[in-house]
Amino acid sequence: MGGDKDGRVNLEQRDSLLFVSVVVGYEGGEVEVPSVLVDTGSATTVLSIDALAELSIQPEPGDPIRKLRGVGGVEYVFTRRLEKLSLGGVGVGEFEVEVGALDYGFEMNGILGLDFLVEVGAIIDLRRLVLHFDSD
Protein backbone atom coordinates (compact mmCIF):
# COMPACT_ATOMS: atom_id res chain seq x y z
CA MET A 1 0.00 0.00 0.00
CA GLY A 2 1.47 3.33 -1.07
CA GLY A 3 1.49 6.61 0.81
CA ASP A 4 1.90 7.59 4.41
CA LYS A 5 -0.73 6.12 6.69
CA ASP A 6 -1.97 9.47 7.89
CA GLY A 7 -4.88 9.91 5.54
CA ARG A 8 -3.37 12.88 3.78
CA VAL A 9 -2.78 13.30 0.07
CA ASN A 10 -1.75 16.15 -2.12
CA LEU A 11 -4.32 17.51 -4.53
CA GLU A 12 -2.87 17.86 -8.01
CA GLN A 13 -4.18 20.76 -10.03
CA ARG A 14 -4.69 20.24 -13.74
CA ASP A 15 -7.11 21.93 -16.16
CA SER A 16 -8.12 24.00 -13.12
CA LEU A 17 -9.48 20.83 -11.51
CA LEU A 18 -8.30 18.75 -8.55
CA PHE A 19 -7.01 15.20 -8.87
CA VAL A 20 -5.71 12.54 -6.48
CA SER A 21 -4.31 9.03 -6.75
CA VAL A 22 -6.33 6.25 -5.15
CA VAL A 23 -5.56 2.61 -4.41
CA VAL A 24 -8.14 0.02 -5.38
CA GLY A 25 -8.15 -3.47 -3.86
CA TYR A 26 -10.10 -6.25 -5.48
CA GLU A 27 -9.89 -10.05 -5.20
CA GLY A 28 -6.51 -9.94 -3.52
CA GLY A 29 -4.93 -7.56 -6.03
CA GLU A 30 -4.20 -3.88 -5.68
CA VAL A 31 -3.68 -1.17 -8.23
CA GLU A 32 -2.89 2.51 -7.92
CA VAL A 33 -5.15 4.70 -10.01
CA PRO A 34 -3.78 8.21 -10.65
CA SER A 35 -5.68 11.21 -12.01
CA VAL A 36 -8.97 10.69 -10.20
CA LEU A 37 -11.03 13.87 -10.10
CA VAL A 38 -12.16 15.05 -6.67
CA ASP A 39 -15.73 16.12 -7.34
CA THR A 40 -18.23 17.09 -4.66
CA GLY A 41 -20.63 17.70 -7.55
CA SER A 42 -20.82 13.98 -8.24
CA ALA A 43 -23.12 11.91 -6.03
CA THR A 44 -21.29 8.71 -6.87
CA THR A 45 -17.77 7.45 -7.48
CA VAL A 46 -16.79 6.10 -10.87
CA LEU A 47 -13.60 4.47 -12.09
CA SER A 48 -12.38 3.81 -15.60
CA ILE A 49 -12.46 0.19 -16.71
CA ASP A 50 -9.04 0.70 -18.34
CA ALA A 51 -7.47 1.81 -15.07
CA LEU A 52 -8.79 -1.37 -13.42
CA ALA A 53 -7.63 -3.74 -16.20
CA GLU A 54 -4.91 -5.28 -14.01
CA LEU A 55 -7.57 -6.37 -11.52
CA SER A 56 -9.55 -8.14 -14.27
CA ILE A 57 -12.68 -6.20 -13.44
CA GLN A 58 -15.26 -6.71 -16.17
CA PRO A 59 -19.06 -6.75 -16.20
CA GLU A 60 -20.53 -9.88 -14.59
CA PRO A 61 -24.04 -11.17 -15.36
CA GLY A 62 -25.53 -10.03 -12.05
CA ASP A 63 -23.97 -6.56 -11.94
CA PRO A 64 -26.52 -3.77 -11.80
CA ILE A 65 -26.14 -1.52 -14.86
CA ARG A 66 -26.86 2.16 -14.46
CA LYS A 67 -27.86 4.65 -17.09
CA LEU A 68 -26.42 8.15 -16.91
CA ARG A 69 -28.37 10.72 -18.86
CA GLY A 70 -26.75 14.06 -19.50
CA VAL A 71 -26.15 16.94 -21.85
CA GLY A 72 -23.85 14.84 -24.03
CA GLY A 73 -26.34 11.99 -24.41
CA VAL A 74 -26.43 8.78 -22.42
CA GLU A 75 -23.85 6.43 -21.07
CA TYR A 76 -23.99 3.07 -19.30
CA VAL A 77 -21.87 1.88 -16.39
CA PHE A 78 -21.91 -1.21 -14.21
CA THR A 79 -21.56 -1.20 -10.46
CA ARG A 80 -19.08 -3.23 -8.46
CA ARG A 81 -18.30 -3.59 -4.77
CA LEU A 82 -14.54 -3.09 -4.27
CA GLU A 83 -12.73 -4.69 -1.37
CA LYS A 84 -10.82 -1.50 -0.75
CA LEU A 85 -10.72 2.07 -1.89
CA SER A 86 -8.08 4.20 -0.22
CA LEU A 87 -5.95 7.29 -0.55
CA GLY A 88 -2.98 8.36 1.50
CA GLY A 89 -2.84 4.83 2.91
CA VAL A 90 -6.24 5.16 4.58
CA GLY A 91 -9.64 4.39 3.23
CA VAL A 92 -12.63 2.18 3.34
CA GLY A 93 -13.19 -1.46 2.63
CA GLU A 94 -16.22 -2.75 0.75
CA PHE A 95 -17.10 0.29 -1.27
CA GLU A 96 -19.42 0.26 -4.26
CA VAL A 97 -18.32 2.18 -7.34
CA GLU A 98 -19.50 2.59 -10.89
CA VAL A 99 -17.16 1.33 -13.61
CA GLY A 100 -17.35 2.90 -17.04
CA ALA A 101 -15.53 3.96 -20.17
CA LEU A 102 -14.93 7.60 -19.22
CA ASP A 103 -14.17 8.54 -22.83
CA TYR A 104 -14.49 12.27 -22.23
CA GLY A 105 -11.47 13.44 -24.20
CA PHE A 106 -9.24 14.41 -21.30
CA GLU A 107 -7.02 12.44 -18.98
CA MET A 108 -9.10 11.24 -16.07
CA ASN A 109 -9.24 7.75 -14.59
CA GLY A 110 -12.19 8.29 -12.33
CA ILE A 111 -14.30 10.60 -10.23
CA LEU A 112 -14.10 10.49 -6.45
CA GLY A 113 -17.64 11.47 -5.59
CA LEU A 114 -19.45 12.74 -2.55
CA ASP A 115 -20.41 9.21 -1.43
CA PHE A 116 -16.76 8.38 -0.74
CA LEU A 117 -15.79 11.86 0.49
CA VAL A 118 -18.62 11.84 3.06
CA GLU A 119 -17.92 8.25 4.09
CA VAL A 120 -14.30 9.08 5.00
CA GLY A 121 -15.14 12.57 6.31
CA ALA A 122 -12.75 14.21 3.87
CA ILE A 123 -11.46 17.69 4.57
CA ILE A 124 -10.50 19.45 1.36
CA ASP A 125 -7.94 22.11 2.24
CA LEU A 126 -7.72 24.39 -0.77
CA ARG A 127 -5.13 26.69 0.79
CA ARG A 128 -2.59 23.91 1.26
CA LEU A 129 -3.98 21.81 -1.60
CA VAL A 130 -4.28 18.66 0.50
CA LEU A 131 -7.12 16.30 1.20
CA HIS A 132 -7.06 14.71 4.64
CA PHE A 133 -9.24 12.73 6.99
CA ASP A 134 -9.02 10.89 10.28
CA SER A 135 -8.31 7.21 10.04
CA ASP A 136 -10.61 6.21 12.92
Next chain:
Amino acid sequence: MKWKDARSNYPDEWLVIEVLESSQAGKWFFVEDLDVLEICKDGRAAFESYRRRHNEAPQRDIMFVHTHQPELRLEERRWVGIRTGV
Protein backbone atom coordinates in the same frame (compact mmCIF):
# COMPACT_ATOMS: atom_id res chain seq x y z
CA MET B 1 -38.00 -7.24 -29.87
CA LYS B 2 -39.20 -7.46 -26.28
CA TRP B 3 -36.76 -8.30 -23.51
CA LYS B 4 -38.54 -11.59 -22.76
CA ASP B 5 -37.99 -12.64 -26.39
CA ALA B 6 -34.34 -11.61 -26.27
CA ARG B 7 -33.98 -13.73 -23.13
CA SER B 8 -35.59 -16.79 -24.69
CA ASN B 9 -33.69 -16.40 -28.00
CA TYR B 10 -30.33 -15.77 -26.29
CA PRO B 11 -30.36 -17.45 -22.88
CA ASP B 12 -27.31 -16.85 -20.69
CA GLU B 13 -25.58 -14.52 -23.16
CA TRP B 14 -23.96 -11.13 -23.13
CA LEU B 15 -25.61 -8.86 -25.68
CA VAL B 16 -25.11 -5.43 -27.12
CA ILE B 17 -28.55 -3.98 -27.81
CA GLU B 18 -30.04 -0.78 -29.11
CA VAL B 19 -32.91 0.62 -27.08
CA LEU B 20 -35.76 1.51 -29.44
CA GLU B 21 -38.51 2.24 -26.93
CA SER B 22 -38.36 2.84 -23.23
CA SER B 23 -40.41 4.11 -20.33
CA GLN B 24 -39.64 5.76 -17.07
CA ALA B 25 -41.03 5.52 -13.56
CA GLY B 26 -39.23 7.65 -11.01
CA LYS B 27 -35.56 6.73 -11.02
CA TRP B 28 -36.19 3.56 -13.03
CA PHE B 29 -35.70 3.20 -16.75
CA PHE B 30 -37.44 0.30 -18.50
CA VAL B 31 -36.48 -0.99 -21.94
CA GLU B 32 -39.71 -1.80 -23.80
CA ASP B 33 -38.41 -2.54 -27.30
CA LEU B 34 -34.91 -3.32 -28.51
CA ASP B 35 -32.73 -4.60 -31.31
CA VAL B 36 -29.99 -7.14 -30.64
CA LEU B 37 -26.83 -5.86 -32.35
CA GLU B 38 -24.31 -8.45 -31.20
CA ILE B 39 -23.86 -11.56 -29.08
CA CYS B 40 -20.60 -11.39 -27.13
CA LYS B 41 -18.43 -14.05 -25.53
CA ASP B 42 -18.12 -12.32 -22.15
CA GLY B 43 -18.77 -9.14 -20.25
CA ARG B 44 -15.54 -7.52 -21.33
CA ALA B 45 -16.27 -8.11 -25.03
CA ALA B 46 -19.80 -6.76 -24.56
CA PHE B 47 -18.51 -3.68 -22.77
CA GLU B 48 -15.86 -2.98 -25.40
CA SER B 49 -18.35 -3.42 -28.24
CA TYR B 50 -20.78 -1.08 -26.46
CA ARG B 51 -17.97 1.43 -25.96
CA ARG B 52 -16.91 1.39 -29.61
CA ARG B 53 -20.47 1.63 -30.95
CA HIS B 54 -21.39 4.33 -28.43
CA ASN B 55 -18.37 6.45 -29.41
CA GLU B 56 -19.14 5.99 -33.12
CA ALA B 57 -22.81 6.89 -32.75
CA PRO B 58 -23.44 8.61 -29.41
CA GLN B 59 -26.94 9.66 -30.46
CA ARG B 60 -28.08 6.03 -30.55
CA ASP B 61 -29.08 4.44 -27.25
CA ILE B 62 -26.79 1.40 -27.23
CA MET B 63 -26.05 -0.66 -24.12
CA PHE B 64 -24.48 -3.89 -22.90
CA VAL B 65 -26.58 -6.38 -20.96
CA HIS B 66 -26.69 -10.01 -19.86
CA THR B 67 -29.87 -12.03 -20.38
CA HIS B 68 -29.60 -13.32 -16.81
CA GLN B 69 -31.51 -10.17 -15.77
CA PRO B 70 -35.21 -11.18 -15.60
CA GLU B 71 -36.40 -7.64 -16.17
CA LEU B 72 -34.62 -4.89 -18.11
CA ARG B 73 -34.96 -2.17 -15.50
CA LEU B 74 -32.08 0.22 -14.81
CA GLU B 75 -31.48 2.95 -12.34
CA GLU B 76 -31.09 6.24 -14.16
CA ARG B 77 -28.96 9.13 -12.92
CA ARG B 78 -28.54 12.61 -14.25
CA TRP B 79 -25.10 13.59 -15.45
CA VAL B 80 -24.50 17.26 -16.09
CA GLY B 81 -20.79 17.05 -16.71
CA ILE B 82 -17.50 18.53 -15.67
CA ARG B 83 -16.30 21.99 -16.68
CA THR B 84 -12.60 22.09 -17.32
CA GLY B 85 -10.42 25.17 -17.13
CA VAL B 86 -7.30 25.87 -19.12
